[in-house]
Amino acid sequence: MTTTTIERPEPGASAPLISVRNLTVSYNVARTGKTLTAIEGVDLDVREGEFVTVLGPSGCGKTTFMNVIAGLVKPTSGEVLVDGRPVTGPGPDRAVVFQDYALLPWRTVFDNVKFGLEMQSRLKGDGWRDRVQEAVELVGLKGFESSYPRELSGGMQQRVGLARAIVAEPRILLMDEPLGAVDALTREVMRDEIEKLIAATGKTVLFITHSIEEAILLGDRIVVFKSHPGAIKEVIETGLERPRSERSVQSEPRFLELRDHLWEALQHEATAAARVAGS
C-alpha cells in the first residue's frame, strides 16, 4: 500500500478509528551503530468501541507498536491514522497506561491521577476533584490519596497509572500490561472494573497482556505478535457473548478452544525467539 494517496474514509460507523498501515519501526542503537527493526509491515484496523487485546512473546515490539499509536515514536515507514488523520504526536484523544508506571515521584497519588487534567487545563470548577477521587476509588486506592509512589507496592503504583489514564477521559485507551504487577485476586476485580467502565463509556481499547486468559476474557479481537522481526502473526475474533462472567466463560467450549490455540501459537513463538536469542 502506498502512502502517497490517503484515502478519505467515509464518515460513518464503518470507518476504523485507528488504522495502522504497513508500519515499520527501526531503532538506531547508538552504542553499536546498528539498526534494530522492532516491528515490520504491521497492518491493523480498530473500530470505534472495540476492545483489542495484544499477545506476544517478550521483546516482539508490542510496546513499540503502542508507542507509535500514542504518538511517542515516529514510524520509520508506513503510517498510523487516528480518526482519519495521521498521528504526528500525542493528543488528548489517547491516554497510555505505561508498562513501567511512569508516575511522577514528587506527586502524591491524588496529584498523579489529576496530572492529565492539569496538563490539559481542565482543572476548572469543582467537578474535577470528584472525578479524580472517583478514579482513585475505582482502582481501590481509597485512603492512599496523599501517599507518594515510593510508599506504594508495584501493583498499587500500576493502578495509579490506570486511574490517571481513566480520568483523562480519552477516546482511546492504550494499556501496556496494566495489570502485570497486580496479584491474582485484585487482578480479577480490576479486570471487572475495566470491563464495566469500557462498557459504560464505549471507549476504544488496545490492551497488551501476557495472560492468555485475560486476552480472551477482555478482547473482542486478539492480536498475536511474533518476533524477529516483530509482526502480526494472526488476529482472532473471540466471538464470546458480553457481559462475560469470568467463571461461566471459562467453561465455554469456545474459550477452551481459543485458549489451546493461543497457547500453542505462543509456545511456538517463544521457542523460536529463544532459538534466535541463543544463536
Add this chain to the structure above:
Amino acid sequence: MSAMSAIFASGPNIGRRGLASWLAGLSAGGRAAVLAVEVLLLLVVWQLVVGVWGLVNPVFFPAPLDIARGFGELVASGSLAANAAISLQAWLIGFALAVVVGIPVGLLMGGSLPVDKVVGPIAWTIYATPTIAYQPLSKAWFGFGIGPVIFLVTVSALFPILLNVAAGMRTTSPSLLRAGRVYGASRFELYRKVFLPSTVPFLFAGLRQAVVLATIGMVVAEMTGSSSGMGALIIKAANTYQTDQAFAAIFVVVIWSVSMTQVVSLVERWTAPWTRKARR
C-alpha cells in the same frame, strides 16, 4: 569503661549483629544520647592521654580542657566574634553567588547539549583544580581584604552545584518525559513539571558538597592572604604556639560546616518530602 558497659547493658541481647539492630531501633532521642556518650568518652580518653598521662606534647595536640580554655580566651578577647563575623559575611555572600550562578547555568548545561559541550569541560577543569592554586590569582584580582575570600568561596561552591544540577537535568527519566508528553504537557510544562522536580535531589546533593568545599575555600583564602577571618585567626594562634586557641577556632569552623549541611538537609526535607526515606 563502666559508662560503656552501662550503655551496652541497657540494650537487650547485644551480640555482634545485635548492636547494629539495637542502634537502628533506637528513637531519635536515644540515638542522640548514644552519640553524646560516644563524644564524651572520646573527650575523656583524649584528656587522659594528653592532659593527665602526658603521652603527647600538648603544643602539638592540646587536651580538650585546654581547647575549652582557649575558646574562653577567644570569646573574652572578642577576637572570635570579630573574625567569625568577617568569615560569615564572606561565606554567605560567596555561597549565595555560587547558588545564583550555579543553578541557572547548571540547568542550561543539562538542558542543552551544545551548552554542555562548551561549558562542561571548562567547569570540570576548574572544579578539578585545587582551590589553593587560585589564591595568587585571586589576590591579584581582588587585592586584600574580603574580596579574594568571597571569590574563593564562590569558586569552591559553584561547581558542585552547577555540575550536580546539570547531571540531574540530563538523567531525567525518559519514561517520565513520555508520560508528560502523552498527557499534553507543553515544552515549558515539561521543564517546569518534569525536568525541574527530577533535578531537585541532585541540587541538594550539590549544595551539601558545596557547603563543605565553600568552608575549605574560605579557610584557605583567609589563611594565605588575609589578616582577618577564622583562617587568619587559626594561623595567628598557631604561629604563636597557642595551639589551644587554634584548635578552638578549627572546631568553630567544623561546627559551622556540619551545621550548614544539616540546614541544607532540613530545607530538602521540607521542600522535597518525596525524597524522604521511608523508615524501616
